[in-house]
Every structure is written in structure tokens, then in C-alpha cells.
Amino acid sequence: DGGITQSPKYLFRKEGQNVTLSCEQNLNHDAMYWYRQDPGQGLRLIYYSQIVNDFQKGDIAEGYSVSREKKESFPLTVTSAQKNPTAFYLCATSGSLGSYNEQFFGPGTRLTVL
């Protein structure tokens, strides 16, 4: 099946720990994105990547890091520097960065800090 997979679906973290959220796609899309969703809020962009080995900060990058070593994969690390990491994290892809293509979303990972 073509699509975007995110794992795990639920993730629990103790304060002070780093955690990595996985995002894999087999749509052959160039661009990938990470968004954060909080209750009653829209989505806010954390990081995005247009091509392999290149990525840019979004609106709320502090406390997060990413890598793009393969076209298919764009993992997000939530570091201990992120003060309020409990949220729903969504990965998205699009065919290219600068076109009018819509973005396609994965099923999300819910991160809870204990």
C-alpha cells in the first residue's frame, strides 16, 4: 500500500528523555513536514525538508531536531529542551515544495510526558 506510516502510535516519555518519532513514506514525494497539534489548536509547523540531506526550521523548531538521510524517511527527535512536548505529532508529505500540491498526512503519534 502506498502511504505514510508513523510509529509508534502512542509514546510515553519521562521528563529529561529524548525520544524519536518515525515517519516513513513510499509515495516518492520530495517534501516532508512535521507538525504539532495541540487540543483546540490548528497545526503548527516544526520542520520541513525539500530534499535529502536538507531541512529547514518551521515556526516552532526549538527543542526539536530532524534528519533526512533518505528520501523515504524523516524522523523527528523531541529533546529534553522542549518544555511542553505533550502533543499529537503529524508527519506530512507533498510532491514538491513550491507547487500547489496538497499535503498528505500520516496517522500521527501521540506523545505524553509523564
Added chain:
Amino acid sequence: GDSVTQMEGPVTLSEEAFLTINCTYTATGYPSLFWYVQYPGEGLQLLLKATKADDKGSNKGFEATYRKETTSFHLEKGSVQVSDSAVYFCALRGNSGGSNYKLTFGKGTLLTVNP
């Protein structure tokens, strides 16, 4: 910067009622406009889109028309079903300057349809 304002919910309707969810935007140039739907515990699914003024996006009985003169993209459906219960997000994708790489979202509107 770009922004999207959509009507606050929650919205509660009876089955077969008419639905309108208002969405207005602020953007430079000619953005593309989208409606996404999110079912509980899931990611977002594209519902419909419009890329230029006066375009009408439609899907699954939902419609929205890109109105540049009123900077609006209101979502409508003539007869809602229980299965339409979800959160609906209006979003825009800018096409000027450095804003053409991301979606700017409204805060979402929770729709509940009762049988």
C-alpha cells in the same frame, strides 16, 4: 503573515441538516485553499481544494468556493450524516515570497451530527 480564521465550534446538528463552516483568510498574492477533515485519533485527510479565485472544490457532498473579493472559503454540505462527525480544518498555502512551502491552518471546528 498568512492567517486563517474559521468559525469556532463545536457545531452540533441533526442528521440531514444543512452545514456551513465559515473560513476567512489573510494572505498576499493568490494562495491555494484547502479543507481537511480529521476523525478521532487519526491524521488529516484532504477533503477538497481550490487553487484560484472562483474555483469550487467539491467532494463527498461537501463544497467550498474560493471567493477572493471576500477572502473566504466557506465549507457547505446540504445534508449531513452521522459519519460526517469530525474536526474540520481550513488551510491555505501561500504562493508569494517564502510562504509557499507550508500550510497555515485555522484552529479547527468540531462537528457532531446526531441521528
